[in-house]
Amino acid sequence: MGALIPRPRTEIAPGAVHVPGWLGAQRQRELVAACRSWASSPVPIRHTRLPGGGVMSVQTVCIGWHWQPYRYSRIAHDVNDQRVAPFPDWLADLGRQALIDAYQDPQAASAYDPDTALINFYEGQARMGMHQDKDERCDAPVVSLSIGDTCVFRFGNTESRNKPYTDVxxxxxxxxxxxxxSRFAYHGVPRVFPxxxxxxxxxxxxxxxxTLRMTGLADW
Structure with a gap:
């Protein structure tokens, strides 16, 4: 799985860092197995319905907190009225290590405590339009992990969905x-290479x- 020509760590924009090949094969297998389990229960993976009636082409399952446009809850009222699977400590540890390695700063993860993950599965012609991750009540970084087919990740600016943006x-x-x-930069996935x-x-x-995130929400 190693690249013939090493791909360097790159700062795409201030606070936005790409670290190629960060997950080894074993850790990817572990994450795939975990995602399969979360995708089946207690709240199954689904195509999210948007407020305007449209349906997202990607399939999504959430852990820790359930996301639906445009809010979080513990109970998936729009799916099956079940409480989502808990967010595991080992995944939070992985998120903290990701921040340390991305920012090359041992202190970067000192206050990072992710409590939710949105897991998106792209199949066939699935894409993701340009959007901001802004339903959280804090501005802690988002940690994004990719497994499977290569995609074009379009990382834009904080003002609009339009240029300037960088395709990675x-x-x-x-x-x-x-x-x-860069926390509230628009971003999307215009293409996946099957x-x-x-x-x-x-x-x-x-x-x-x-995508691992801190919601900033209090539990109940």
């Missing part, structure tokens, strides 16, 4: 972190993307 190819195992001045993933990950086809 995210391959299986890549890490992308965006925080600080058949580019390696079955060694345990994912035969498609693309998995896990």
């Amino acid at each position: 190819e995210l391959e299986s195992g890549d890490l992308f972190v965006f925080g600080g001045p 058949g580019t993933g390696d079955p060694i990950t345990g994912l035969a086809s498609g693309r998995l993307n896990l």
Whole structure:
């Protein structure tokens, strides 16, 4: 799974960092297995319905907190009225290590305590339009992990969905972190390249993307 030509760590914008090949094959297999479990219960993976009546082409399952446009809750009232699976400590630890490695700062993760993950599965012609992650009540960084097919990740500005933006190819195992001045940048996935993933990950086809976040919400 290693690249013939090493891909360097790159700061795409202030606070936005791409770390290629951050996840090894074993960790990717572990994440795929965990995602399969979360996708089946207690709240199954689904195509999210938007307020205007449209349906997202990606399939989504959430842990820790359930996201639906445009709010979080513990109970998936729009799916099956079940409480979502808890957010595991080991995934929070992975998120903290991601911040340390992305920002190359041992102190970067000192206050980082992710409590939710949105897991998106891209299959066929699935895409993600330009959007901001702004339903959280804090501005802690978002940690994004990619497994499976390579995609074009479009990372834009904080003002609009339009240019300027930068297109980055995210391959299986890549890490992308965006925080600080780039925390509320518009971003999306205009293209996925089918058949580019390696079955060694345990994912035969498609693309998995896990985004770890701090909601800033109090439990009850």
